[in-house]
Each structure stands twice: as C-alpha cells, then as structure tokens.
Amino acid sequence: MATTARSLHLPTPPKPAIPSHHRLPVPFHFRPRPQRLGRRLAASSSDLTSFPDPAPTPNGVYVPWAAAHPAAAAAIDVDAATEAELRENGFRSTRRTKLVCTIGPATCGAAELEALAVVGMNVARVNMCHGDREWHRGVIRAVRRLNDEKGFAVAVMMDTEGCEIHMGDLGGAPSAKAEDGQVWTFSVRSSDTSLPDRIIHVNYDGFAEDVKTGDELFVDGGMARFEVIEKLGPDVKCRCTDPGLVLPRANLTIWRDGSVVRERNAMLPTISSKDWIDIDFGIAEGVDFIAVSFVKSAEVIKHLKSYITARSRGSDIGVIAKIESIDALKNLEEIIRASDGVMVARGDLGAQIPLEQVPSVQQKVVRTCRQLNKPVIVASQLLESMIEYPTPTRAEVADVSEAVRQRADALMLSGESAMGRYPEKALSVLRSVSLRIEKWWREEKRHEALELEDVSSSFSDKISEEICNSAAKMANNLGVDAVFVYTKDGHMASLLSRCRPDCPIFAFTSSTSVRRRLNLQWGLIPFRLSDSDDMESNLNRTFSLLKARGMVQSGDLVIALSDMLQSIQVMNVP
C-alpha cells in the first residue's frame, strides 16, 4: 500500500539554477508543456480523450482549454508550475515556502513574467511608488493573461506608496552620488521642473519645520547620510557625512540624539489621497492583495477592509499590513489581528529602528502571525547583491535559510526582480534554498514545536481548528502523503497551513479568487475544483482527475477534510 507508493515518490535532488545568460527562452525542462499543463480537465478521466489539445495559434499563443471547450464545465485547475513540480518530484518535495516577486522594468514583459512564473513566482507585486497608471495596468493584465492562457495562478499584490517622507525623482537620473563633505539642499518647494544638481525635492510639506540644525538625515536607511547645517525657509542645507548612492524617490528619515524624529509626519494619514485613488484602481483591476505601507494602527486596516467590502461586493481582496515603522511595532498584535496578512518590510523598518533589532522583530512578527493564523511575508534585501551579481553572498543564503527555518509563509524579492540583472536566477535561489532547508528540517525533525494557542472565536470555527490540529498531528504520525482539504472560503486550509505539517496540503476550492489568495500561504497547493455537496463523489472525482494527470497514484495515503461537513477521513487513493 502506501509504502510502495511512497517509494515511487522519492524526491529528486533540487534542480540546477537557471544559468543567468538563459534569460529567455526558459530552459526546456522548466517550461510548462502546453499540451499537458495549464488546462482544465474534463469531469471524468474517460472524458479526457474526447477533448483534443488546443492547437497553437500562428503567434504561438495557446488557446485556453476552457475557452476552446466551453461546453465541458471546468473540473479542476492547478498552477502549471506546481503541477510540473508535483509530477517531477512527487508529493513530499513540493516547495512549502511561497515566493513573491516585485515587478519592475526588468520583469514587466510577458516573456519575463512567464519565466518568473515557471521558476515558481506565486505572487507578483506592483509597487505604486514607482511607475505610472498605464504601466501598472499593463503589468496586472499581463499577469492575468499569463494565468488565463498558460495555466498559472499567480496572484497580484498592489503595494501602496503611503505617507513616508521621500525625495523627488532626481530629474530623470537613475542615481546620484553623494560625496563626503558636499553640501546638498533638501527643499519642500514644489518642483515640476527638474532641479539643479544637489537640490532635492522632499514630498513632505512639514519637513523644513520639523528638522533642526544638527539633525541627521538618512537616505534609504543609511545608503547615504547628511547633517543639517542650516535652515533657509523651505530649504534645508545639509552636509554629506557618509557618502553613498542616492536613488530616485529614496526614503528619508530624520534622526536626532540616536532615534528617529517623528514630529508632525507621525500625524500624516497612512493612506494618502493618492493611495485612495490607487486603491480604487486596484479594486477595479481585481488585484488579490493590497499591501498597506507604514501602517500605524489597526484602525486603518479595518477602515480599508470595510471600504473594499462596500466598493466591491463579492470580491475578496486581502489586506496586508506592512510592518515598517515604530508605531506598527507598538500596536503589532492588534494590527495583525485586523489584517489578512502581514509583511515584515525590513527595508524601511531598518531605517526606523537600529539594524541589530531587525532580526528579533522579524522572528517575533513571524511567530505572532502564525499564532494568529495570518500569512506573513519576509521582505527586502534577501538577495540584494544579486541586483548586480549572478550568485548570492553566503550571508544572503543564510538569511534566506533563517526565514525558511522560521517557517514564514513567503519570501519576497524587491530590487532583485524589479530592476536587477538576474531576476530569474534570484528567484531560483529562493526556490532551491527553500526546498533544501525545508527538506533538511523535515528529515532531521529539527523544527521547534510551537505550542499553538486557540485562534477561533466561534464554536464552529473551534471545531474546524481542532480538526486541523488533529489532522496535522495524524499526518505526521502516520506519515501520510498529503492532506486534502475541501474548503469554500479557504479558512480551513489556512488553519491546516498554520500547523505546518510534514506533508503538503492540497486545498480544493470552487472560487478562483480564493485559490489565488491561498497562494500566499505556507504548504498549500491550491486547486480550483467545481465540487459538489457530496464528499464521496468529490473524493472520487478528485482522485481520478489527479491520477489522470499523474499527480497522485493508487496507494498514496491521504487525509481528507471538508469544512462544510467538518469531517476527517484517512484513506488510500484507490
């Protein structure tokens, strides 16, 4: 029975990283095979033969299977990259840690996006600090097209600009060098025209009033530093005390006597008027997540969530709270409770608290999120050197490994994928490090057992939670191959993910948006399945559909849960 089945699923070694010069086309073994992947299967395996593969159109774009066969209701969808991984490596070796890529000039083309999806991008992030409306729209639609045409299930995350203090855009220059001792002027005078060298526009009107002579000005958390030497009306003259590279729209923090000055800018709204316009745009474009920058309190998250509900009935956009300010740390637990997920935004966080405190804050946020059952993303500078170089530093690999060991739900690339020279390579480093560390910790049974506290508020939720806790324990003790969870809104899948079981979790939902949102959660392999109320028939259909696609085999041992029935079953795949 299961033993023989499992031996067929021996994990193969991690795939080699994609050579950097192979930007496109993607090496053959990473390419989803269009004739088998990215399509929907008919309701029973016998139907499979009656629908021919879609023919490529002259421009090489495959007609989506569902579009070619509208009469046959869609039966099951899974992300093409995951399917390839399942098929090649078997159940147990699928990657549990999810990967988020910031999209920028280096990756906004259809081919580049597809290459990232093939390597394992689960979520594409667009940062509203950069690029214009048309560019953002283009990226969001390109991701949707990729999903529709090539069978991926990449979710889209929109990240708000927020009310941080930042500089203007350097008059179109890609960067500027601040040299030791140079005097630069930071001015709140509005500037539509480009300013002379060393005169920098600052977006916050209260800037000149808030700073004092002798204050320190940190650019991007310390990439360059200045000391305020003179205030002249709207202009603040500063001397460079620590030379470095200044990037357009870089973030600015004011320091006085060893800590960040928060004067009136602490009163700025977390969501600016520009952010609200961006949020309306995100809702209209149907993004899956909105990440809110510089969250200070739970109220803003609650406010945004009710705004989204009022504006978009039926759609469920997840609101992600970015932890990147001192205020967020003060109200951490409340903020996490109010949100649908959290990002440890180490870039700005490291500019607001001493750098040596960032690792412990990361660990605390990751743990609290798991306790409160919210997905958590660890972001910024994971592989910073890969913006320029094709291999990471050993220290970067150790940092990524630590985030995986902490069992964060997801890791995020920023500049590495937005404007770096090796986006796919950086992503495959995250992928192979995740796979390796996850396997190591499973094999050595080294993960710290985390005593999970109760999270459910209603009795019904409590039943689901108990079922999931027991199922995860049983899965580990019995050595099952996978847990199957049939879930309407994804909640039961997330409760299972929270337990971080040894085996992967196949989550079946009938909702496309729930499926995309589950993409951010540890260990979940989301499937879209048009299921019925009858568990027996759901299971039989799932088994035959997955067997037909080579994703499970007879004899595999499975635990199946349903949120509707609140049931738990253990069985071998027939």
Ligand SMILES: Nc1ncnc2c1ncn2[C@@H]1O[C@H](COP(=O)(O)OP(=O)(O)OP(=O)(O)O)[C@@H](O)[C@H]1O
């Ligand atoms: N849409 C874009 N267009 C141009 N450059 C971009 C774009 N998105 C990101 N980048 C570049 O990649 C870098 C890293 O991206 P990232 O999203 O982390 O931005 P950031 O400016 O550090 O702000 P944040 O704190 O919001 O993450 C940016 O500083 C910018 O140079």
Ligand SMILES: CC(=O)C(=O)O
């Ligand atoms: C991601 C982000 O916003 C930061 O690290 O600051």
Ligand SMILES: [K+]
């Ligand atoms: K942002």
Ligand SMILES: [Mg+2]
């Ligand atoms: Mg930030």
